[in-house]
Amino acid sequence: MSDTCDLECRALSKSYDDFLAVKDVSFSVPKGTFFSILGPSGCGKTTLLRMIAGFQNPTGGDLLIKGKSMLNVPPNKRPVSMVFQHLALFPMMSIGANVGFGLRQRGDNKSDIKIQVDQVLERVGLGGVADRPVDSLSGGQKQRVAIARCMVLEPDVLLLDEPLGALDLKLREHMKVELKKLQSEFDTTFVYITHDQSEALVMSDQIAVMNQGRFEQIGTAKDLYYQPDTSFVAGFVGEANTYSAKVTHVAGSALQLVTEEGLQLRGVDAGDGLAQGDTARVFVRPEAIRLSRSDGDTANLANTGVGHVDSVLFNGANSQVMLRNHAAVGELSVALPQTAEFRDLTKGDQIHFGWEPDQTRCYKQVA
The missing domain is CATH 2.40.50.100 (RNA polymerase II/Efflux pump adaptor protein, barrel-sandwich hybrid domain)
Known part of the structure; x- marks a missing residue:
């Protein structure tokens, strides 16, 4: 594996009794890449993301971050953070307290936490709001708080589990652009799962199309759209x-x-x-x-x-x-x-x- 590769999965599998949810999936994600896993409901993409996060253990294969195997490494010891679909912000806490939660759990110095929280809020376009309640924010602003809470921990890989699914259409369109801007701003590897092809096509550097536990094709948005490898990809993308x-x-x-x-x-x-x-x-x-x-214009x-x-x-x-x-x-x-x-x-x-x-x-x- 290249030294510039943040994440690598080697023949990764996950079975539940007789059901094989993820089947020998292999791929690598270069540093600073926006990598999306696109597929229909039940294809195994959430199971794969949860194995990367450490919430589930694979039944076969290996998973490496920065070249180090993560097998049997608990979630809180992995250099990853995760943004969930419903964000999981704490409504009783201020914006700053939400963003600094992981730093406090880690035992960081109180004054250092304030500096880091203010800096990351500034970078996501929410400077000066640390003392405000979370419920005073719009849906898009809450998305940025959830990302700030992860990015303040400086993870090697940020995992995003369909984070735009609960937003209305207009806000979802806006946040697709915002997420790509934030990923470029932090230069952090994003691994994003979605069933929405528009999200994947607009934001991603690389997309893996998943079907029935396997990757059908990995490529750029243009690769998948203009040169699909399989009939499933041709029918699912576009x-x-x-x-x-x-x-x-x-x-x-x-x-x-x-x-x-x-x-x-x-x-x-x-x-x-x-x-x-x-x-x-x-x-x-x-x-x-x-x-x-x-018929003159189409005869040829x-x-x-x-x-x-x-x-x-x-x-x-x-x-x-x-x-x-x-x-x-x-x-x-x-x-x-x-x-x-x-x-x-x-x-x-x-x-x-x-x-x-x-x-x-x-x-x-x-x-």
């Missing part, structure tokens, strides 16, 4: 139109396919080694599809069709058009181009569509 199709011709990684509805497609093998006759799971991103009032594309507007889902810059073409692809979700040409689309309008072969990612369909 939005996609998904079809089942039979492979009719193979030329290297280039494929010809036909969907169950009879649409002829050209696509690319995502790495599963698809052969003629195989059934593929096909993914096409809504923003990869071009729209046109006539490999995958084309004509449909009718079934509905327009207006969401500002993220608006989508749902097209219906029963003879070809059934329902097709298309990102609405932000041009005046398509602003007045209404239900029933005829529209031409098309996309390039490299935007059709194909994986072997598992029965």
Whole structure:
């Protein structure tokens, strides 16, 4: 392991009787990285985080922080701190008392505690509020107090257990930016778990997508979005139109396919080694599809069709058009181009569509 690596897990496993919650997970987190573990409920991400924190013992493998094994090291002896979803702030204490709690438990000098508390509150943008009650703060400010309480202990790794889950949508969007700023400010390794792909994509340097106890892929947000390794990652990260199709011709990684509805497609093998006759799971991103009032603008594309507007889902810059073409692809979700040409689309309008072969990612369909 590199000296610049703060956290490393080697074939880490956790079982409960006959159920294997975490299965031979291996990864390393470089110093100063914002590392997210993204996955659906029940995939094992919380169990993994609790093993890193020391609240649960692995049944196999090893876990190292700064190159030192943490097996059998109790939570209070590990160089980590943890921010919980519900923050666990003490309502009867002042902001400063909350932030300094861990320092008092550690036995630090009282005057040193005050200096350190004031300094860390200043760094999280809450200078001068140490004497105020916690309940006088907004939800976002309480998040920063919870982080300050951890960071004042100068941990090597900060663990965050879905800390934005209890916030309303607008505050959650704001705190995604704030958390990334704080991580950069402290230059501390963050390990963040979430089921919300937007949180992971916006904040993370590296993301591990977890499914059924295993990591499906580790990479940057762009890696996972544009080059997903597996059909699970392709379907879980971002939005996609998904079809089942039979492979009719193979030329290297280039494929010809036909969907169950009879649409002829050209696509690319995502790495599963698809052969003629195989059934593929096909993914096409809504923003990869071009729209046109006539077939002139889409005629040169490999995958084309004509449909009718079934509905327009207006969401500002993220608006989508749902097209219906029963003879070809059934329902097709298309990102609405932000041009005046398509602003007045209404239900029933005829529209031409098309996309390039490299935007059709194909994986072997598992029965």
